[in-house]
Amino acid sequence: MIETINIHKTFGENKVLQGINAQLKPGMNNLIIGGSGSGKTTLLKCIVGLHEPTEGEVLYDGQNFTNMDFVERVPIRKQIGMLFQSSALFDSMTVEDNIIFPLNLFTKMPRSEKIDRANFCLERVNLAGKNKLYPSELSGGMKKRVGIARAISMQPKYLFVDEPNSGLDPKTSILIDELIAEITQEYQTTTVVVTHDMNSVMGIGDHIIFLNEGKKWWEGSNKEIAHTDNPELNSFVFASKFMQAAREKL
Numbered sequence: 001m002i003e004t005i006n007i008h009k010t011f012g013e014n015k016v017l018q019g020i021n022a023q024l025k026p027g028m029n030n031l032i033i034g035g036s037g038s039g040k041t042t043l044l045k046c047i048v049g050l051h052e053p054t055e056g057e058v059l060y061d062g063q064n065f066t067n068m069d070f071v072e073r074v075p076i077r078k079q080i081g082m083l084f085q086s087s088a089l090f091d092s093m094t095v096e097d098n099i100i101f102p103l104n105l106f107t108k109m110p111r112s113e114k115i116d117r118a119n120f121c122l123e124r125v126n127l128a129g130k131n132k133l134y135p136s137e138l139s140g141g142m143k144k145r146v147g148i149a150r151a152i153s154m155q156p157k158y159l160f161v162d163e164p165n166s167g168l169d170p171k172t173s174i175l176i177d178e179l180i181a182e183i184t185q186e187y188q189t190t191t192v193v194v195t196h197d198m199n200s201v202m203g204i205g206d207h208i209i210f211l212n213e214g215k216k217w218w219e220g221s222n223k224e225i226a227h228t229d230n231p232e233l234n235s236f237v238f239a240s241k242f243m244q245a246a247r248e249k250l
């Protein structure tokens with residue numbers, strides 16, 4: 001389990017996060033949602049150590065990550081898989097080399113074992129045999145899947161995904177969400193997804209944290225989210241005409 005304890009993050013005068021207390025649970029899709037600028041990505045970056053919180057602590061299975069130095073963090077970093085917004089693949093590397101990149105960085109595995117692992121991960125995301133393609137030869141959805149394959153190459157305990165559906169059509173978005181949910185279930189990862197996609201919220205939101213103005217405004221599941229009387233949450237959830245129309249049926 002990951003816990004954030006009283007996380008604050010300030011940039012200059014801008015108090016972006018104001019005391020976030022949250023628990024992110026293993027085997028669950030933990031979704032961080034909220035409007036643009038509410039602090040979702042900042043919170044994710046504080047959790048993985050890309051930002052240092054101004055105040056507060058992040059615990060990984062009870063270990064205080066925030067207080068650790070770079071070297072002390074390495075064993076936890078090795079257990080983290082990440083997929084950030086643009087898939088962040090290296091354009092000059094093949095799909096296979098992209099996937100084994102973390103293995104080159106963190107392990108001394110023989111190359112043959114790394115290739116076996118890459119093949120396994122590619123198969124898992126339904127891209128078997130695409131090893132020698134370059135990112136420029138892939139569609140947006142395929143790039144995301146390669147990003148997921150790379151994120152799971154180290155068999156992570158913690159999986160972080162920022163806006164998995166950005167730039168994808170609704171059908172491909174659902175496939176990516178389902179893939180993330182399956183991986184969470186299979187490997188019992190503590191999965192944390194930042195999104196403002198209501199399809200994802202309704203589809204895979206086991207545990208949802210709604211941020212508003214840098215504060216945790218609401219917490220619950222996708223079964224509960226449509227039935228709250230929290231005005232800010234309701235205006236986020238029912239912002240689209242489609243969700244307004246579906247409201248009666250929820």
Ligand SMILES: Nc1ncnc2c1ncn2[C@@H]1O[C@H](COP(=O)(O)OP(=O)(O)OP(=O)(O)O)[C@@H](O)[C@H]1O
Pocket residue numbers: 011014016034035036037038039040041042043196
């Ligand atoms: N490195 C930074 N330096 C200064 N300000 C920053 C930095 N990163 C984020 N911010 C500010 O923090 C606020 C929250 O940004 P953040 O990216 O966390 O929001 P978000 O909820 O993820 O938004 P979106 O849905 O639009 O991606 C914004 O006002 C942004 O300008």
